[in-house]
Amino acid sequence: WVLELVYPLALVEIAAGESLELSGDVRLEAWKTPHTDESLAYAVRDADAHLVYTGDTGPSDDLARWAKGCDLLLAECSLPDNRAIAIHLSPTQAGTLARAAGARRLVLTHFYPAIEATDPTSVAARAFGGEVLAANDGDRFTIGVD
Template identity: 50%
Template sequence: MRLTTVGTGTISLWPGRGCASHLVEAGDVRLLLDCGPGTAVNMARLGLDWWGVTHVALTHFHLDHIGDLPALVFAWRHARREPRNAPLVLLGPVGTAALLERWGAALGDWLTIPGFPLTIVEVPLEMPVALADDVHLTARHVPHTDESVAYSVEHDGRRLVYTGDTGVDESLGAWAAGCDLLLAECSLPDAMAIPTHLTPAQCGALAAAAQPARLVVTHMYPPLEGMDLRAEIGAHWAGEVVVARDALRLDC
């Protein structure tokens, strides 16, 4: 598997960090984990194959995680002489189909009937969904919004876990235990801790419970800029820590 961090920031806009978006390449699957504002243009800017995305998985419905989905669909219809005809699978929590219906009512039928096969899957919790014969996605609820989920992606004996946005959940580490790459949100300094996001110390504690081969932190708010996050996290976990930036490519 390969992970590319397309957007590692939040809606607190910051130069060099797009809103939440992460591309996972696994076998024939090109999976976008969240699709925040700027995803489409950032993929193009980074030379990523935005045309070839096969699956989009939303973790929750905050705009910094979903805002560019209509832009991508519009691009797949209109950006090239021949519109896309490859199927797309949109995955997300319960409410994903209603979200698209409402967006379609406002923006036009093209969103729900885009001219290429569009399948919406509201992912059941704790039940693996096959994205391909050799790629599986599993969702788990996390404490952020009512619908928020974390995802586990498995391919070829490897496992990547993405927390999405989450507050502290004492059992999340056990769920992610032993994964090869833990992509965790790390939003605010410890002094600004809130129940719906993680701080560096809380990320470190999560990694200590999960023991991933590698911890990659994303979703940084501006107060974290300039801080030594590897040291802050390292005080709670001795393993490898990668502080993501946009356009980082990591094999998993």
């Protein structure tokens, strides 16, 4: 299921609170999330664009502060509100995180089967107040361009 690489790949580990220059002024940053000891959120940013991917996480005011002002918040949204647990986000919690972070757009991902019978984007949009999309394999999003 892994395609043959057509470009060089280097694996570099970074820890929570660290950052790495990727190219020019593009940086990768890592932040600890409340899930497991190893769980991290990642941000990719330059002077004009800021993408945050939560990875596995529960609700976190610290994560919202760290993600402040992101153009796109790609947030896990595993379970419906009525089955919420502390180490994963529900649609309302993902929307609340996006609102607290001041994100421009919210894209939901990491859906467990229990959420498939619901409409997580509508629920998250009520908490967020902005554009919410559900991620699909192959999706592409443009950020940092008005």
